[in-house]
Amino acid sequence: MLFRTWEASADSPVAIRDSHVLVSSHTLVRQVLADPETFAPHNALDAVTPIPVAALRVLAGHGFRLPPTLANNGTPSHPAIRGLVEKALHPHRVAALQPWLTGIVRRRVASLAIRLRSGEPVDLYADLTSDLPLLALARLVDLPDDDVRVVKEFSRAALELFWAPVDLDRQLALAEIVGHYHAVLRKHAEQGEGMIAELRTLGDPDLVVGALFFLLVAGQETTSQFLTLLLHRLTTEPAVLAGLARGSMRVDDVVEEGLRLVPPITTWRRVATRAATLGGVEVPAGASILLWLAEAGRDPSITAEPHDFVPGQRGSRRHLAFGAGAHRCVGAQLSRMEAAVVVAEAAGLLRYAEVVRAPWCPDNLSFRMPDTFQITGSGRRS
Numbered sequence: 001m002l003f004r005t006w007e008a009s010a011d012s013p014v015a016i017r018d019s020h021v022l023v024s025s026h027t028l029v030r031q032v033l034a035d036p037e038t039f040a041p042h043n044a045l046d047a048v049t050p051i052p053v054a055a056l057r058v059l060a061g062h063g064f065r066l067p068p069t070l071a072n073n074g075t076p077s078h079p080a081i082r083g084l085v086e087k088a089l090h091p092h093r094v095a096a097l098q099p100w101l102t103g104i105v106r107r108r109v110a111s112l113a114i115r116l117r118s119g120e121p122v123d124l125y126a127d128l129t130s131d132l133p134l135l136a137l138a139r140l141v142d143l144p145d146d147d148v149r150v151v152k153e154f155s156r157a158a159l160e161l162f163w164a165p166v167d168l169d170r171q172l173a174l175a176e177i178v179g180h181y182h183a184v185l186r187k188h189a190e191q192g193e194g195m196i197a198e199l200r201t202l203g204d205p206d207l208v209v210g211a212l213f214f215l216l217v218a219g220q221e222t223t224s225q226f227l228t229l230l231l232h233r234l235t236t237e238p239a240v241l242a243g244l245a246r247g248s249m250r251v252d253d254v255v256e257e258g259l260r261l262v263p264p265i266t267t268w269r270r271v272a273t274r275a276a277t278l279g280g281v282e283v284p285a286g287a288s289i290l291l292w293l294a295e296a297g298r299d300p301s302i303t304a305e306p307h308d309f310v311p312g313q314r315g316s317r318r319h320l321a322f323g324a325g326a327h328r329c330v331g332a333q334l335s336r337m338e339a340a341v342v343v344a345e346a347a348g349l350l351r352y353a354e355v356v357r358a359p360w361c362p363d364n365l366s367f368r369m370p371d372t373f374q375i376t377g378s379g380r381r382s
Contacts, residue, residue: 002290003165003363005266010295014279020290021272021283026299026320028279029291032270033324036074039270039289041327044072046269047162048365054168055175062179063186069210071218071327081199081207082330085215088141088195091333097139098337105132105345112349116377121356124373128346129227133220133338140334141195141215144188154181155221156369158213163365185212215331218265221367223335226264227342228370230255232359233262234343235350235375237309244347253311255339256319260297261309263321264335267292267366290365296320354378 002018013025023029032039045066051059068075070082105128112122131148143151157177160166166174189196189208199208234241234254243249270289277283298306302315310316322329329335354377359370 002267003365004361005292006262006294006361006368009298010292012279014281016281017290020269020288021278021281022290022292023278024292024295024299025279026296026302026318029293029296029320030324032278032289032291033320033327036326038273038276040074040273041072041270042068042074043269043271043288045162048164049166049171051161051171051175052168055171058172058175059179059182062183064179064182065206066210066213067204067206069207070214070330073327077202077204077207078326080202081211082326084195084198084202085211085330087198089331089334093140094334094337097136098341100139101132101136101338101341102345104135105341109345109349113377116349116353116375119376119378121374121376124231124346124349124375125224125228125359125370126372129231129342129373130224132227132342133223133335134216136334136338137215137220141212142188142192143212143216144184146184150181151216152221153177155217158217159221159364159367159369160362163367165363182209182213185209185216188212219331222264223331223338225368225370226258226262226335227339228359228373229262229264229368230258230339230343231346231350232355232370232373233258233309234347235353235355238351240309240311241347241351243311244343245351249311251340251344252336253316254343255336256317257309257311257313258339258343259321259336260303260316260319261307263294263297263319264368265321265366266294266368268323269366291320293320293323349375349377352377 010024013028015022023032108128112127115122134148134151154177157174161174161178186209189205196208199211268291272283272285272287272289274285297319300306302318303313305313322332353375355375357372357374359373361368361370
């Protein structure tokens with residue numbers, strides 16, 4: 001169940017599951033996130049499937065090292081690193097990107113509409129959402145000049161290597177992909193400009209690589225997944241699509257409700273630094289805390305209709321899709337802007353679409369990783 005939390009519901013606010021303390025209550029999830037002294041982020045990047053010596057050797061051969069940097073950093077270095085990344089992703093810089101991104105999405109949607117009218121199926125993941133967050137991130141941060149397919153292969157491989165149940169042969173293959181691109185990031189960290197140059201002033205080259213790693217893996221990749229899943233959810237919400245078409249429904253309300261119901265990260269981890277109590281459950285020091293972010297968004301205490309897609313309902317924006325506290329997602333505004341542009345421009349494609357192949361997501365502790373989303377334009381008009 002823990003590897004497919006998007007298909008399950010909680011039966012208690014706190015439960016012990018597969019050696020994890022699973023927390024699903026909105027109040028308790030926020031409590032854990034707000035208390036990094038008791039519940040530290042150190043285990044955020046621990047491999048769910050322990051990486052064997054053979055795969056570790058592959059990573060080591062590429063010089064792979066990831067010191068505490070962003071999501072897994074509970075050390076005094078975190079505020080300075082985060083501050084420089086926040087500067088690169090400042091809301092003013094994000095807002096300035098919106099016209100450029102709107103132009104790209106509008107052109108893609110127009111092309112997809114022509115294909116749909118001709119009877120051709122289209123893949124909204126491959127043809128629309130997959131690379132948009134990467135293209136946007138590259139306008140804000142100096143990234144290696146690599147083919148999009150290479151970067152996407154790396155980022156998805158990292159999500160699988162560290163957060164999925166995988167066998168040895170697959171671990172070896174993933175370690176080669178991740179290790180190879182980590183070496184690319186290391187080289188770029190030595191000469192990159194902007195945010196990268198500022199991170200270098202902190203004196204540890206590994207911190208620069210770690211920041212790039214997290215931005216590419218937990219930044220752009222999660223957003224492309226969210227865009228795909230949100231568009232798919234909207235195909236099941238004809239009233240929402242009609243409201244968007246009439247202009248009676250706010251795009252940002254739709255995005256927030258999407259973040260609540262199909263968040264880009266379904267769970268996240270913390271480790272108890274000392275014995276504690278959560279919801280009446282004793283938590284020993286050293287315990288792995290699994291925060292069920294997706295279920296926290298469906299907590300009846302925050303919305304009147306927790307399982308229904310009701311944009312603008314009271315409490316809709318109280319979701320924890322971006323976490324909370326000192327480690328709240330630094331790219332939240334960028335993700336919101338990208339989703340707003342995609343919903344505004346692409347919703348019209350969905351009103352009369354028929355789903356040919358829904359997004360399929362492999363087993364993973366924290367990420368859904370949809371592989372495709374195919375539609376045709378043959379849906380009935382009403």
